[in-house]
Structures are given as C-alpha cells and as structure tokens.
Amino acid sequence: MKKEKPRKIRPAQKQTPPGSQSKMRPKPEVEKSVQPYGKFAGKVAVITGGDSGIGRSVAVSFAQEGADVVIVYLKEHADAKETKTLVEEKGQNCLLISGDVGDEKFCKSIAQKTLKTFGKINILVNNAAEQHPQKNIEDISRLQLEKTFRTNIFSMFFMVKACIRALEKTQGVILNTSSVTAYRGSEHLLDYSATKGAIVAFTRSLALALAEKKIRVNAVAPGPIWTPLIPSTFPSDKVKKFGSDVPLKRAGEPSEVAPCFVFLASDDASYITGQVLHPNGGEIVNA
Numbered sequence: 001m002k003k004e005k006p007r008k009i010r011p012a013q014k015q016t017p018p019g020s021q022s023k024m025r026p027k028p029e030v031e032k033s034v035q036p037y038g039k040f041a042g043k044v045a046v047i048t049g050g051d052s053g054i055g056r057s058v059a060v061s062f063a064q065e066g067a068d069v070v071i072v073y074l075k076e077h078a079d080a081k082e083t084k085t086l087v088e089e090k091g092q093n094c095l096l097i098s099g100d101v102g103d104e105k106f107c108k109s110i111a112q113k114t115l116k117t118f119g120k121i122n123i124l125v126n127n128a129a130e131q132h133p134q135k136n137i138e139d140i141s142r143l144q145l146e147k148t149f150r151t152n153i154f155s156m157f158f159m160v161k162a163c164i165r166a167l168e169k170t171q172g173v174i175l176n177t178s179s180v181t182a183y184r185g186s187e188h189l190l191d192y193s194a195t196k197g198a199i200v201a202f203t204r205s206l207a208l209a210l211a212e213k214k215i216r217v218n219a220v221a222p223g224p225i226w227t228p229l230i231p232s233t234f235p236s237d238k239v240k241k242f243g244s245d246v247p248l249k250r251a252g253e254p255s256e257v258a259p260c261f262v263f264l265a266s267d268d269a270s271y272i273t274g275q276v277l278h279p280n281g282g283e284i285v286n287a
Contacts, residue, residue, distance in 0.1 A: 178221040
C-alpha cells in the first residue's frame with residue numbers, strides 16, 4: 001500500500017497582504033511530475049491572480065500543456081517574474097500585466113493587450129481574490145466589503161465582458177475560482193465567503209447564458225490550500241494548524257488543485273459546463 005507523503009511542517013509566520021510566495025516556509029508546491037500531452041498547444045490563457053499560489057500552479061500547468069500565458073497580478077512583481085520564468089522554462093511565452101482587476105477599464109486593457117500580443121484568447125481563468133478575516137460582522141467596514149466584492153466577483157463580470165468576443169471566436173473556456181467556504185461558510189470570513197457563493201451562482205448562470213455560443217463555464221472550489229493568502233491574512237499560530245481540520249488532516253498544495261483547471265479547460269471536459277470541482281481534502285459539501 002502506497003504511503004502518503006509526510007505532511008510538511010509549517011512554522012508560525014506572518015506577512016502583510018497580499019503576501020509573497022517567495023517568503024513562505026515551506027514554499028508551496030507548484031507542479032507535479034506528469035507527462036504532458038499538448039492539450040493546449042497553440043492556445044492562449046489569461047489568468048488573474050496568476051503570480052503565485054493556485055494561479056501560479058495553473059499557469060505552469062497550462063504552459064506544460066502548450067499554452068502561452070498572460071499573468072494578471074496586482075503588485076507582486078517579484079512573484080510574477082518568477083512565474084514568468086517558470087512558464088518560459090516550459091517553452092511558452094508569458095505576458096505580465098499589473099493592475100487592479102476591480103477596475104473595469106483595467107480589465108478591458110487586459111483583453112486589448114492580450115489580443116495585441118497573441119491575437120486570441122482561448123481560456124480565461126478568473127482566480128484573483130482577497131480575504132480579510134474579522135471576528136465580528138461589526139468589524140467589516142463598508143470599504144472592506146466593497147473592496148472584497150470588487151476584487152473577488154465584480155472582476156469576474158469585468159473580465160468576461162472584456163474577453164467575451166475573443167472567447168466567442170475560439171469557442172473558449174471560462175474557469176472561476178470559488179471556495180469550500182461557499183458551501184460550508186466561514187465565521188471569520190463573512191464577506192469572502194459571500195463572494196465565493198456568488199461565484200458559484202455566477203458560474204452556473206453564465207454557463208447557461210453562453211451555452212449557445214459554445215463557451216463552457218466551470219469552477220473549482222478549493223479547500224485549505226497553502227498559498228500566500230494564508231500567512232498574510234491569518235494569525236501565525238493558526239498558520240501552523242492550517243488545514244489540519246479536514247479529513248486528510250493537512251492543507252493541500254497548489255499543485256493538487258491545478259489539475260482540476262487543466263481538466264476543465266481541456267477537451268477532456270467537452271461535455272461539462274456549469275459545474276464545480278472540489279479539491280478540498282475530503283470535506284463533503286453536498287454540491
């Protein structure tokens with residue numbers, strides 16, 4: 001019987017939001033050793049929040065399957081450059097675009113720059129997100145509420161609107177990152193969980209709206225995954241125990257989530273739309 005690899009020890013650590021992957025200990029696992037099959041040869045993928053964490057792993061996995069990648073990120077330039085290097089090591093091109101996806105004008109510019117550089121868009125991954133734990137709902141300011149919704153869900157509307165014509169031409173794919181908190185809730189992440197629930201409804205509705213255009217829309221709802229969001233938003237003592245409350249008793253790695261995106265973006269999932277995959281360490285969410 002194959003033994004599960006030992007859980008990595010995560011020492012107490014703290015960063016300021018949005019966090020840096022290069023400063024994490026241990027560093028998240030970006031990719032698994034798999035045989036590439038050229039699933040995305042000649043295709044172009046746009047990934048928001050692609051500089052680190054799940055976004056980085058998705059970018060590298062897509063590049064391994066032959067896609068050129070556009071990495072959209074806020075201001076984490078060092079992480080973004082490292083992701084670009086990893087993509088280029090796979091023999092693919094990578095365009096970095098820095099800015100706030102909560103700004104609709106910026107989202108339009110992403111589509112314009114991508115089309116100018118690569119001439120098409122085949123895959124859109126709406127992955128950018130932020131979270132701000134609070135003990136009480138009274139502590140969630142109007143500014144925090146608006147900012148979380150603008151980054152986590154408004155940006156998805158903006159990005160789809162900006163890329164829809166290009167995706168129509170390629171009969172492309174849209175993938176959205178939700179969360180297990182959309183299904184089981186989180187007492188300290190009220191606004192974040194609300195946006196993740198909205199993403200599920202958005203995914204299902206958009207899949208229906210775009211079915212006639214032959215654009216598939218799906219989502220991935222990860223459980224506790226070791227990304228920069230964790231040490232940059234949780235207390236250091238909670239970081240040590242992060243993920244230990246799921247059935248598999250550990251946090252997942254970004255490399256354990258990326259295969260869901262690869263599958264849903266590929267022709268292997270050609271008959272799947274409006275659905276959500278759940279890499280969450282064994283939590284049963286009845287969805």
